[in-house]
């Protein structure tokens with residue numbers, strides 16, 4: 001199928017994009033890498049009148065460290081590849097470094113943006129899971145105001161976020177690694193590069209465990225635990241697996257998903273430890 005007719009606007013600046021969103025409202029859609037949007041348009045799941053292309057908006061093609069607040073700031077036109085291939089990423093946000101190879105294939109990461117994945121909010125997508133597990137946040141900007149939302153307030157359900165139609169996801173911010181933190185990521189998918197059936201990320205310190213799970217609930221879910229080990233940790237992972245409300249679907253049953261949460265959860269925590 002082909003998309004329904006739309007007008008195309010290439011945003012020359014952030015202000016240009018914000019003006020277009022202001023005037024277009026719910027009839028306007030941002031196009032970043034187009035890797036998810038084009039499929040949605042081709043299937044006519046969405047029929048916007050305006051497409052606002054930000055992929056060549058230079059002032060949004062920025063990845064920088066905010067040393068004052070302690071974040072890696074990724075702006076809206078920065079591709080996943082441009083973050084992945086940053087030489088300092090392992091020191092800055094190691095969990096992102098471990099995660100990128102799981103996201104589809106490098107051709108997709110070469111076009112797809114980090115902010116686009118977060119704005120799209122697929123519950124199986126890896127980047128929203130990493131953002132939520134690290135306790136990062138999302139900078140939303142409209143013509144009239146700018147606001148910052150923690151990831152857990154931004155993600156509201158399957159492909160649903162707190163973004164208003166006239167707002168741009170201007171940037172996402174990943175907390176920089178703190179001393180003593182250790183990280184791991186893993187997932188189970190039908191083939192390498194496919195969306196995860198279940199994905200797990202962990203951040204471990206000397207006295208805490210933070211585990212995030214994607215692909216089970218309608219959004220990434222994060223659980224904070226004390227530094228448990230052995231049977232206590234297995235019991236906590238079992239409780240967490242049940243709490244996620246897994247459903248049967250065409251790919252796997254709810255009980256297989258719970259099994260994967262227990263198994264992958266254990267694995268990432270051991271790896272991080």
Ligand SMILES: Cc1cc2nc3c(=O)[nH]c(=O)nc-3n(C[C@H](O)[C@H](O)[C@H](O)COP(=O)(O)OP(=O)(O)OC[C@H]3O[C@@H](n4cnc5c(N)ncnc54)[C@H](O)[C@@H]3O)c2cc1C
Nearest residue numbers: 030032033034035036037104112113116117119125126169
């Ligand atoms: C074959 C294939 C396999 C894939 N496999 C995976 C995978 O395994 N894991 C995974 O996580 N992803 C996967 N993806 C999706 C890929 O990572 C996308 O690039 C990403 O989800 C969306 O990024 P984008 O920049 O292409 O956004 P687009 O497709 O341009 O936009 C996606 C949506 O977000 C909105 N949007 C984008 N940017 C903004 C913004 N700054 N402000 C407001 N709204 C915005 C758009 O309007 C649209 O609704 C796959 C894609 C393909 C084609």
